[in-house]
Amino acid sequence: MKHTINAIKPVNKEAGKRAQAHLNRLTKPPGSLGRLEELAVKLAEIAGNPLPEAAPPASIVFAADHGIATEGVSAYPQKVTEQMVYNFLNGGAAINVLAKQAGACFKLVDVGVAADLEGTGLIDKKIRYGTGNFLKEKAMTRAEAEQAILIGIEMAVEAISQGARSLILGEMGIGNTTSASAILAVLRGGHIEHIVGHGTGISPEKRLLKEKVIRQALAARKPDCENVVDILSAVGGLEIAGMTGAVLGAASKQTPIIIDGFICTISALLAVKLSPSVKDYLIFSHLSQEPGHKVALKMLGEAPLLDLNLRLGEGTGAALAYPLLESAVRILKDMAVFTDEGVPALQNSEKTYN
C-alpha cells in the first residue's frame, strides 16, 4: 500500500493549461461548454496530455456482506448480496446493461460475500464471509482491512494494464449504507441525524434504529478518526476497503476513476485521507438520494455531474456519467478551431465514429 501511495503524483497542471488554451481556440464562445470543458481539462491533467483518452473503460464491482445487517438496518436480507452476484455474473443487473452500453469490460470481485460462490467471470478474492457485526465486535482485523485495500489496488492496476483508460467503480453489499454512514460519522464528527438515510428503502422507524445502531457502535468501537485502516477495521466493509484500494491504484497509474454514489464516495474519502493528491484523479458521477452523500461531497469540495435521483449503487451512476468523459475527449480532439479568417469551413473533420 505504501508503495502505491508513494507512486501517486500530483496531476499535471501544465497539460491542463494547454487543454484549456486549446478549448479557448475552438469554434464556440470561450467557456460555453461549461462543465464539459472543466472535465476536459481534468482529464488532460490526469493523463499529463492535452489530448487525453477515456476509452475503453472498465467497470469493477466489489461485493461483500456486512454482519451489521443482522441488526435489521436494511430493507433486504443478507442473502440478496449473493443473489445479486449471480445476477451480475449472468449479465442481468442494471450495471451489466449500462457497462455494456458504455463499452466497458465488466469485473465482479468477491472480497467478502457470506457464501461460497462459483461461476464464470467471478474474481474470487474472498477475505472472509462478511464482516463481524460491528455493534458487538470489530468489523474485521486491521490485517483484513489492509488486505482488502491491496486487492482493490491489484484489481485497478490489472484492469489498466489490460488496456482500460478509465474506471467505473461500484459496489454491492446489503447493509453497506450503515457501514458507510458510520465511517462518514467518524471522519466528520458531530451529529449523525443528517447523514443516515433510507438505504435500500427502509421505513422511518427503521431509519431511527439505524441511527441508534451507528451511535452505539461508534461509542463501543471508538475508531481513531485519523487512521483509515483503524476506521475500516472498526466499522468498515470489505468492499468499501476494496474500492479505496481501487481509487489508489487508478491514481497511481494516472487513470481517471469515476466515483458512483454514497458508498463509493466514502471509499474515495478514505483514499483522499491516505493521499490528498488522489482527489484530482476522481470524477464524481452523480448525487445519490442517500443524505450523507451531499455531506461527503461537501467535505471533498466536489459537485457531481448528474442528479438523477439514483440510489442503486453497483456503479450505475458512474456508468451513466462515463459518456460525458468521452464527449470531453472528442471535443478536444475533433472540434474545429477559429482561424485568422474566422470560423473555418464546418466540414473540416474527416473523422467519423461508428
Ligand SMILES: O=C(O)c1ccc[n+]([C@@H]2O[C@H](COP(=O)([O-])O)[C@@H](O)[C@H]2O)c1
Ligand atoms: O450508491 C448509493 O448511493 C446507494 C444508496 C443506497 C443503497 N445502495 C445499495 O444498496 C445496498 C445498501 O443498502 P442497505 O439499505 O442495505 O444499506 C448496497 O448494495 C448498495 O449498492 C446504494
Ligand SMILES: Cc1cc2nc[nH]c2cc1C
Ligand atoms: C435488489 C438489489 C440490487 C442492488 N444493487 C445494489 N444494491 C442492491 C440492493 C438490492 C436489494
